[in-house]
Amino acid sequence: MSSYSKAMGPVSGSRFQAYSWFFMRLSGFLVIFLALIHFYWMHFIIGVENITFDTIVGRWTAPGFEGVFWRTYDLFLLVFGFTHGMNGGRQVLEDHITDERGRKVVWYLLVAAWAVLIFMGAWIIFTFRPGMPTPFNLPIPL
């Protein structure tokens, strides 16, 4: 934790750092199990060489509770894992970038990258079905 560095521009004076500390412990503990089980499943049960489009179809569009379960599982991994990672990246950059302007720029870049990637991940988790229209109706052969 970067307890000796000042908060980045837009959040100074708030309780952001305290919430950040608590979030890192909570999400970290949760993601240990989610990520290690996911890694074990993909690399040791299925095997990376065997993963194809059909693997995702089988998981996300499985009938009944199973499909909902895997979409929820992947959504939790996305939200808690990626947010944990981006907040950790922010803490590292905070320790190495000392001027206020640089910190502000980095803060907005990180928030933008976080929002875009969370949106892309959540969008595909919620909307995926085989034969779906391509994003923005791009003319890519299916």
Next chain:
Amino acid sequence: MSFITRNVSVILETLVYRGREGQGAYLLHRVAGLGVLLFLALHILDVFIVAFGPTVYNNLLFIYKGQLPRLLEVALAFALIYHALNGLRIIVQDLYPAIMRYHKTLFYIQFVLFTLLFIPAATFMMREFNVLIGDFVLIGGYPYGILVALVLWAVVPASYLVQNVAPPQAGLNVSIAGGGK
């Protein structure tokens, strides 16, 4: 000093700071975390590509198949397992501050658990690959897996042993780093 030279000197001082186990753990936790974060960004983008259908997605998956990607996946396993166990130690130390008296013992328990999880995992992940010179198998299968596992595993002890090799730095107060049991 410029941004780059200042931070390069910060990183070099980190390597020779003589904080020993705790300093090595801090450094590896950060490097492993940033590595996993880079992979996560790539992984979100590649899963997004399933929206473009089976042909596009299956063609893209070459990025995860073959020997070089597998070596990077072993490095990912290293980072995940190390970061997970080290993070768990940090949570335990935050919840029970009195246990800080035994932080080095906790680190060595973590190191044993890391070894027990990572060496078999890495060995298994590399089992189907060989290092070839022409048609001659230099090393392959499980022995190759064990070699890859040991080389990466050695990064953990190296992260704090390197601090004993470097001479004490003038101007750095290194004596306070040796406290604790």
